[in-house]
Amino acid sequence: MNYRRFGKTGWMVSEIGYGMWGMGAWSGSDDEESLQALQYAVERGCNFFDTAWAYGQGHSEQLLGRLVRQNPDKRLYTASKIPPKNRKWPSRREFNLEDCFPPDHIREYVYKSLENTGLACLDLIQFHTWEDLWLEDLRWAHTLDDLMREGVIGAIGISINRWEPWNGVKTVKSGLIDAVQVIYNIFDQNPEDELFPACEEYDVAVIARVPFDEGSLTGTLTLESSWPAGDWRNSYFVPENLAASVERANRLKPLVPAGMTMPEMALRFILNNPTVSTIIPGMRKLSHVESNLACSAAGPLPEELHQQLRQHRWERQPTEWSQ
Numbered sequence: 672m673n674y675r676r677f678g679k680t681g682w683m684v685s686e687i688g689y690g691m692w693g694m695g696a697w698s699g700s701d702d703e704e705s706l707q708a709l710q711y712a713v714e715r716g717c718n719f720f721d722t723a724w725a726y727g728q729g730h731s732e733q734l735l736g737r738l739v740r741q742n743p744d745k746r747l748y749t750a751s752k753i754p755p756k757n758r759k760w761p762s763r764r765e766f767n768l769e770d771c772f773p774p775d776h777i778r779e780y781v782y783k784s785l786e787n788t789g790l791a792c793l794d795l796i797q798f799h800t801w802e803d804l805w806l807e808d809l810r811w812a813h814t815l816d817d818l819m820r821e822g823v824i825g826a827i828g829i830s831i832n833r834w835e836p837w838n839g840v841k842t843v844k845s846g847l848i849d850a851v852q853v854i855y856n857i858f859d860q861n862p863e864d865e866l867f868p869a870c871e872e873y874d875v876a877v878i879a880r881v882p883f884d885e886g887s888l889t890g891t892l893t894l895e896s897s898w899p900a901g902d903w904r905n906s907y908f909v910p911e912n913l914a915a916s917v918e919r920a921n922r923l924k925p926l927v928p929a930g931m932t933m934p935e936m937a938l939r940f941i942l943n944n945p946t947v948s949t950i951i952p953g954m955r956k957l958s959h960v961e962s963n964l965a966c967s968a969a970g971p972l973p974e975e976l977h978q979q980l981r982q983h984r985w986e987r988q989p990t991e992w993s994q
Contacts (some may be wrong), residue, residue, distance in 0.1 A: 672716025673967045677748075677948045678876030680826050680849055682794070684748055686942060687967050688719035690880060691731045701955075702734065708960050711736045713745060715964045721852070721878065721951045723752035723799055724780055725760075727863040727970035729787035736788030749788065750795035750850075750878075752830055753780040761832035762800035762992055767808070772798055774814040781818055795850055797828035803841040812847045828852060828878070833994065834987045836862040844868040850965050852878040855947065857940050858919065858985040876948040883934060883952060887916035890924060890933035896990060909992045919985060926979055935966055940980050943971040 674683040689712050694705035709720070720738070722731040732751055739747050754760065755771035762771060780794055796815070807812060818824045828850035829838040836853050843851060843866070851870060855862050859881070870877050883889050885907055894917055898904045908916065920933075927933050932951075941950050954960045971977070987993070 672964060673970075674718075674966055675948050676876075676944075677719075678870070679874040679933055682748060684719040684949045685717045685964075685967070686947075687717060687938065687964050688721060688951040689717055690709055690713070690879070690947040690953040691720060691722040692726050692733060693953040694726075694731055695732060699713065701847075701938060705734055705955055706737065708954055708957050709734065710741065711957050712954070712960045712964065713742055713747065715960065717964060718746060719748045719750070719949045719951070719958075720866075721750045721926065722755070723753045723797075724787070725799060727746050729783065731786035732784055733789075736847055737894050739788070739790060747792065748794045750797065750828070751784045751788070751793055752797040752799035753777055753784075755798075755800045760800060761989065762802050764802065764804070766802065766803045768811060772805070772811050774810050777811060777814045778818065781824060782972075785823060787943075792823050792825060792889060794825040796826075797830050797850070797852060799830050801824065801829040801839055801842070803838050806841055806845055806847075809847075826850060828876075830880075831866075832989065834859065834861070834989050836864070836866040838854050840865050840869050843873050843875050846873060848875060850876040850878060850948075852880055852951075854881040855941060855944075856878040857882050857923070857937055857980050857983055858884050859987070860981065860984040861942070861986075867944070871946055877946050879947045879950045880926045882937055882941055884916065884920075884937075884948050887920045888923075890920055890927075890935040892917050892920065893937055902913060903994075907994060912992060919983065923980070923983060926976065928976065932962070934962065935969065936972065936976075936980070938963060938966040939969060939972045940977060942966065943974075943977045 675686045677684045756776045759771050813840050826849035830852040
């Protein structure tokens with residue numbers, strides 16, 4: 672496993688981290704299988720774990736707490752997220768701070784996350800939705816500063832709405848945050864335009880989420896793909912999105928080199944960008960952990976292939992189903 676500096680915090684985190692959404696709220700999750708996969712990741716050198724209260728209303732956080740306690744001799748970095756008070760994902764321009772993250776709500780959910788994990792401190796606490804307009808109301812920053820002084824959080828981050836990497840640039844430039852979590856993958860290269868340069872200038876860490884585009888970049892989706900009732904993916908892969916995603920993924924398949932899988936190609940594409948501190952694929956099975964973490968040793972893609980993949984950038988705008 673290779674490690675990268677996590678912005679101004681100075682932490683050295685595994686460049687392949689662990690996204691824990693799937694083991695908190697997706698169908699087919701099994702706690703014992705999840706804990707085995709998490710432990711295996713630790714043994715393979717993964718030290719950055721990203722969860723949220725919203726992932727099973729604290730269930731994923733509980734699993735993370737168990738993992739940390741099982742590994743008292745290892746430095747594991749814990750990241751969680753405060754849900755918006757109005758429970759609306761993504762945020763919308765008309766939402767103000769009072770709707771989503773008033774001070775008492777911030778404090779309440781930081782302590783709920785601490786209770787769920789059973790930890791005295793969370794390394795990184797993030798807002799699970801974000802609007803740059805909230806810079807006009809700095810009560811959020813003052814509240815988190817207080818919590819940092821109390822020693823219950825170590826750093827502050829934001830998680831940017833899908834396909835809106837511009838909606839965090841001002842916050843990065845404010846100097847008030849330590850990390851940004853954003854969708855970045857072969858299709859979604861927009862963060863390179865404004866967000867990444869700002870993060871480089873202000874030494875803000877970048878957490879790249881959704882490296883497989885919710886599954887399309889694994890190459891396994893078909894026009895017949897479906898999920899059990901209640902699974903989030905049913906509401907995301909509506910017919911128009913499923914068809915377009917499958918079509919674009921199929922165009923990539925001829926580019927996958929012999930001996931490489933499409934998921935490996937997708938992860939290593941992101942490793943080509945030095946601005947990214949860590950990538951957080953969702954992993955619920957040991958086989959996924961093994962193959963994904965092995966991408967770190969394999970390293971970035973050859974430049975010729977990387978440039979070919981850059982031509983597959985997909986310009987998308989938020990919709991009712993994009994969440």
